[in-house]
Amino acid sequence: MEIKDTIIIAKDFAPTPGARYRRDGEFSGEQFLEELLLPKFEKAVEGNYILKIDLDKVWGYPSSFVSGSFGKLSLAKGSDLVLKHISFKSDENPIRLEKIIYEIKNPIKK
Amino acid sequence: MSIKNKIIVCVLLLIAIITGLVVGLIWKDLPLVKFNSEIKLIEVANFILTMSLGIVIPFMVKKWIEDNRSVKAVLVDEIKNILSTLNKIKTIIDNCHTNQSISKEQKDEINFLFHETELQISSLEEQYKISFSSKQNSIISTLKTKYFEYKDYLTGGELMLSTFTNVDSRFYREHKTKFYQIETCLKLSVHSIHKL
Numbered sequence: 501m502e503i504k505d506t507i508i509i510a511k512d513f514a515p516t517p518g519a520r521y522r523r524d525g526e527f528s529g530e531q532f533l534e535e536l537l538l539p540k541f542e543k544a545v546e547g548n549y550i551l552k553i554d555l556d557k558v559w560g561y562p563s564s565f566v567s568g569s570f571g572k573l574s575l576a577k578g579s580d581l582v583l584k585h586i587s588f589k590s591d592e593n594p595i596r597l598e599k600i601i602y603e604i605k606n607p608i609k610k
Numbered sequence: 611m612s613i614k615n616k617i618i619v620c621v622l623l624l625i626a627i628i629t630g631l632v633v634g635l636i637w638k639d640l641p642l643v644k645f646n647s648e649i650k651l652i653e654v655a656n657f658i659l660t661m662s663l664g665i666v667i668p669f670m671v672k673k674w675i676e677d678n679r680s681v682k683a684v685l686v687d688e689i690k691n692i693l694s695t696l697n698k699i700k701t702i703i704d705n706c707h708t709n710q711s712i713s714k715e716q717k718d719e720i721n722f723l724f725h726e727t728e729l730q731i732s733s734l735e736e737q738y739k740i741s742f743s744s745k746q747n748s749i750i751s752t753l754k755t756k757y758f759e760y761k762d763y764l765t766g767g768e769l770m771l772s773t774f775t776n777v778d779s780r781f782y783r784e785h786k787t788k789f790y791q792i793e794t795c796l797k798l799s800v801h802s803i804h805k806l
Binding site for chain 1: 718720721722723724725728729731732754758761762765766767770771772773
């Protein structure tokens with residue numbers, strides 16, 4: 501499968517990701533999931549291609565943001581499908597990547 | 611030098627000594643080299659062994675010990691740097707408790723300090739892998755588990771809510787407990803590295 505779409509979080513969403521839900525404040529994981537991640541992910545599944553997510557150039561990823569976006573997507577769609585259609589790029593921070601993949605594989609219901 | 615390489619060097623040295631002895635024995639009747647038949651083989655072996663030890667101990671064993679010690683010192687420094695970065699987060703929380711307020715900028719700074727900590731942990735992990743590839747990576751995995759627990763506590767809960775604008779005594783106390791857990795884990799890692 502080839503990469504046909506990309507989300508650069510710092511540019512397409514925000515350089516300062518926020519908390520879990522919209523009610524928790526701006527740039528929440530829920531907002532990211534509903535406005536960017538889920539629509540693009542569904543298109544990737546439909547078109548059978550990979551969606552690349554660039555994690556670099558942000559201030560940091562709060563755990564609640566990761567859980568509210570990638571964790572929620574994994575709960576809804578299943579970790580295997582998510583990891584099949586999403587590839588991550590994090591040249592800056594490999595631990596960040598590790599944490600997000602762990603969250604996808606072990607999503608917590610909140 | 612890894613343990614595997616050290617073993618290879620030792621075996622090669624032993625082979626060289628044995629080969630030398632065998633060659634010496636085979637060539638003993640050549641006219642160019644005449645051996646004194648009064649000299650016992652055990653005395654020659656003893657001489658070679660003494661010479662070998664005289665070379666191996668100062669040049670190789672001492673170097674291995676010093677290399678190992680300096681690698682551990684670098685790893686310990688990396689852990690100290692991680693602790694220093696996490697201390698900056700603690701200072702922000704302490705100041706916010708004193709001032710009875712926390713701003714979005716301070717929360718962003720906390721997130722950035724976690725990013726910095728992750729870069730330091732990643733660097734530590736890479737260096738550990740290079741120097742102690744044969745040993746179990748339990749020091750790093752324990753450290754990462756404790757680190758994620760601390761990070762999840764601070765950035766996975768109420769602190770990140772926009773309505774959370776005051777670091778009250780309860781949060782301050784809870785944070786202190788979590789901080790000392792990760793601090794203890796880092797200090798224990800230093801001891802574990804020294805024991806490697």
